Amino acid sequence: MTVLARALDLTRRYNGTIALDGVSLEIAAGQVVGLLGPNGAGKSTLINVMTGLVRPDAGRVDLCGGDPRSESTRRVIGVTPQETGLPETWRVAELVDFVSAHFPDPVDRTELLDRFDLAPLADRQAGGLSGGQQRRVAVALAFAGRPRLVFLDEPTTGLDVDARRALWDGIRSFNADGGAVLLTSHYIEEVEALADRVVVMDRGRIIADGGVAEIRGRVRLKRVTLTDPVLPELVGVSSVERDADRTHLLTNDASALVRELVTAGASFTDIEIESASLEDAFLAITGDRRAT
Ligand SMILES: Nc1ncnc2c1ncn2[C@@H]1O[C@H](COP(=O)(O)OP(=O)(O)OP(=O)(O)O)[C@@H](O)[C@H]1O
Structure with missing residues (x-):
């Protein structure tokens, strides 16, 4: 090198x-x-x-x-x-x-x-x-x-x-x-x-x-996206963003979040779970939601 x-x-x-x-x-x-x-x-x-x-x-x-x-x-x-x-x-x-x-x-x-x-x-x-x-x-x-x-x-x-x-x-x-x-x-x-x-x-x-990928991976965040959810009080969700009919939840533990939604009887469709984006990781690392 x-x-x-x-x-x-x-x-x-x-x-x-x-x-x-x-x-x-x-x-x-x-x-x-x-x-x-x-x-x-x-x-x-x-x-x-x-x-x-x-x-x-x-x-x-x-x-x-x-x-x-x-x-x-x-x-x-x-x-x-x-x-x-x-x-x-x-x-x-x-x-x-x-x-x-x-x-x-x-x-x-x-x-x-x-x-x-x-x-x-x-x-x-x-x-x-x-x-x-x-x-x-x-x-x-x-x-x-x-x-x-x-x-x-x-x-x-x-x-x-x-x-x-x-x-x-x-x-x-x-x-x-x-x-x-x-x-x-x-x-x-x-x-x-x-x-x-x-x-x-x-x-x-x-x-x-x-x-x-490594920077994304440093942050164990997952992005859980749902259509038209009626959300109960949720534990362990670090941010909620709405974009038209889609709602994006950031969490460290997607499985626990899904269990919580189901247990609470929350209605939702089209659930999608992905790794955090570079932007999510950047914001989590700097702890600064004002950035970008
Ligand atoms: N010529 C200067 N005189 C006084 N302070 C300065 C000067 N240049 C930079 N600073 C200060 O140094 C710090 C770092 O500034 P810098 O411009 O390097 O940040 P940056 O990450 O490039 O910011 P941005 O994303 O806004 O361009 C800031 O607090 C800024 O106010």
Whole structure:
């Protein structure tokens, strides 16, 4: 396993707030790592420190054998921060050429634009693009220099479903060629669709790290879904959600719940029992129902 990025015991404070509290993380070649966490967990700070944009108070980062602040190291990574601004009068093709010129072996412009479904926008000025179109361009630019590792901070926030899928395809094709990605997202289905590993942060610390199935499995929750139930008082149900005529109950013990429903004579149809989703697991691990 080739480790491309290694963060060692990173700490970063902003005045009284601790944004990173002893974070260590390794990213291996070919991995797509999804970084999840509630607002303020420290995800952007971790990306900013790992990409050399912010200095840690303590700890260190090794990126492909170098310091993230050195120019030669920065050539092997790609970054799209949470906030980006594109020069308004530049055409998309010019932007790609400008960014590509900083790298020794950039991706061919047509190939990059095709990969992210941006060819129709090539001659448009950045200032005239919609917010979502600008975001797609900003993300595509992270891949221009043929990086080994790309950091994407909420790459698809604000994008419609088609645009999001176009970006997912671009990220997947980069990964299929061996590229590694660390991405943050508030869309759990995005992490589920793209990542082979999930890292969960909360209050500046990593509180879970594993495969998608492993993170789900860490939480013994089951989702029991019923149609039109008349529910009695139930013990051991951690949440009840209604969605049209379907009611979803989260529980640690689905068998006990079903016995309870039957014993109470509750009426229901179409019962379905499944393992918790990644979102259920994430919320259970962070204990934060406000997240996502
Ligand atoms: N430049 C800054 N100045 C002051 N405080 C900051 C700064 N950047 C981050 N923080 C604080 O550090 C903590 C972590 O913030 P960070 O942006 O890393 O979280 P996040 O997980 O990316 O959140 P979100 O999901 O909302 O983007 C928060 O309490 C935030 O207010």
